[in-house]
Amino acid sequence: MAAGDFGSPSSGNLVPRMPLTTVVRRYFVIIAALLRREALLRIHSPLGSLLAIGEPTLMLLAWGIPMMLLWHRPPYGPSIMLFLATGFFPYYLFVRLSTRLWIDNPARRFAIEKPLDHAFVSTIMAVIEYAIFGFGLFASLYFLASPLACPTYALPLLGSLALTVTMGFGVGLTNVIIRKFAPWWGIIYSGLIRVGMIFSGIHVVVDTLPPEYRSLMSYNPILHMVELARLGFYPRYPHATLDVWYLVWSAIFAAFFGLVLERALRRRTEKL
Amino acid sequence: MIVLEQVTKLGEGGANAVLAGVSATIPTDRRIAVFGVDDFAKTVFIQLLAGLTPPTHGRIRRHARVSFPVGHFSPMGHKLTLRQNVAHVARLHDANVAEVVRFVESVAQLGRYFDRPLERLPMHLRMPFATILTYAVPFDVYLADGVLARGDRRFQALAMSVFEERVRTSGLVLTTNDIRTARKYCDVGAILHRGKFMLHENLEAAIRVFESLKASAEPAGQAQQAERADPPRSDLDDFL
Numbered sequence: 001m002a003a004g005d006f007g008s009p010s011s012g013n014l015v016p017r018m019p020l021t022t023v024v025r026r027y028f029v030i031i032a033a034l035l036r037r038e039a040l041l042r043i044h045s046p047l048g049s050l051l052a053i054g055e056p057t058l059m060l061l062a063w064g065i066p067m068m069l070l071w072h073r074p075p076y077g078p079s080i081m082l083f084l085a086t087g088f089f090p091y092y093l094f095v096r097l098s099t100r101l102w103i104d105n106p107a108r109r110f111a112i113e114k115p116l117d118h119a120f121v122s123t124i125m126a127v128i129e130y131a132i133f134g135f136g137l138f139a140s141l142y143f144l145a146s147p148l149a150c151p152t153y154a155l156p157l158l159g160s161l162a163l164t165v166t167m168g169f170g171v172g173l174t175n176v177i178i179r180k181f182a183p184w185w186g187i188i189y190s191g192l193i194r195v196g197m198i199f200s201g202i203h204v205v206v207d208t209l210p211p212e213y214r215s216l217m218s219y220n221p222i223l224h225m226v227e228l229a230r231l232g233f234y235p236r237y238p239h240a241t242l243d244v245w246y247l248v249w250s251a252i253f254a255a256f257f258g259l260v261l262e263r264a265l266r267r268r269t270e271k272l
Numbered sequence: 273m274i275v276l277e278q279v280t281k282l283g284e285g286g287a288n289a290v291l292a293g294v295s296a297t298i299p300t301d302r303r304i305a306v307f308g309v310d311d312f313a314k315t316v317f318i319q320l321l322a323g324l325t326p327p328t329h330g331r332i333r334r335h336a337r338v339s340f341p342v343g344h345f346s347p348m349g350h351k352l353t354l355r356q357n358v359a360h361v362a363r364l365h366d367a368n369v370a371e372v373v374r375f376v377e378s379v380a381q382l383g384r385y386f387d388r389p390l391e392r393l394p395m396h397l398r399m400p401f402a403t404i405l406t407y408a409v410p411f412d413v414y415l416a417d418g419v420l421a422r423g424d425r426r427f428q429a430l431a432m433s434v435f436e437e438r439v440r441t442s443g444l445v446l447t448t449n450d451i452r453t454a455r456k457y458c459d460v461g462a463i464l465h466r467g468k469f470m471l472h473e474n475l476e477a478a479i480r481v482f483e484s485l486k487a488s489a490e491p492a493g494q495a496q497q498a499e500r501a502d503p504p505r506s507d508l509d510d511f512l
Contacts, residue, residue, distance in 0.1 A: 267326050
């Protein structure tokens, strides 16, 4: 046989097609393996996870204690701590996802792992971390502060968290790509998102603010996450500013943009 | 099989194409020796097949369970124990976890290190461990960049016996300049030279081409001179 007589890509009939069920099964095997390794790594080095839940806990105390001492009356509901926790929780879930998503470069992973597998795994790990943290936080507040810490309506709360995760994934993925070209972007973004906390309606009932502030703040999708999450705890929470569809479309757009950006620039980012 | 579709891979700074618009189908049930005078190009070629580096242009499709390069170490979790790393690699590649762990534990004989974090494993034992781990997972085709076994004599003997067992039923893509090793373990040859890749069903034909290339590249180490020189065999026409 002459040189190169092994068939060419144009002879497509040589390429066996893998059944869809096998492809899906293999995908779940990879994701499950990566999740397990991540969980093990976090058990061995828990500092990152402790920081992830330590910052919201510290912020809750740092804002809650002075507010209790100065204002005495919570902005809404029976407990200042619960009011703040219902705002800080979705906010920090978003911060965690948008700042801590990771994709290893090709040399640091096995060929079977794809860049998006890492992005999905880091998202799932953040959700698991925050599910445990949220359960602990609101269970503590239930016993220490108010029975309202047990959510009355699951749908708004779960809807808010689902949209927070979707948007956090999209923004996180975009940030990963930007950081590959400009590593300093991580520091800038971390600073910006924390300044943005002030404009996210965590410390106040947004509907009580002057209309000009409200209309300006309503451009911030995180504000809508917080408002929607609060409806799960306070059924009569004033939510005239809340625009669920704005939040839905922002989350879909962020996820779509992140995925498109990652795909479009994959060849370039994989070289970096 | 591994299908290369119009694959171009440029070296650092966009110069010296390792592959230049190559389309080829690499069988994964054969043992292929890839020869080439440029060691860097061969390393990049194996990395391309393993997916450790992306092609500059084109696409590589893998229709088989392709191994990571023998002894590939960097994706391992340094905080995890060797046992956990082995289990992770087996799980990731959908292999029998217990079987692979038992295999590596018994073959590598690393004793107490096996349940210690990888970062505490002495440097000289890391590559041999990764080599045994590569062969412990049943792949359709193994990729090796020049070396089939690393470590001291004991480890090399162990690794080679495992390797020989594996290549009875699996394919191999081995980049090498060692003709004796190629003759011993391979049945197909390929040449990688100046961005071109050519498979030869006849290993001896590939060796002849390689020896000619080597002879034309070697005199006085002058690359320019080699370029000017007429190729001694007509087989070289594909490359020069």
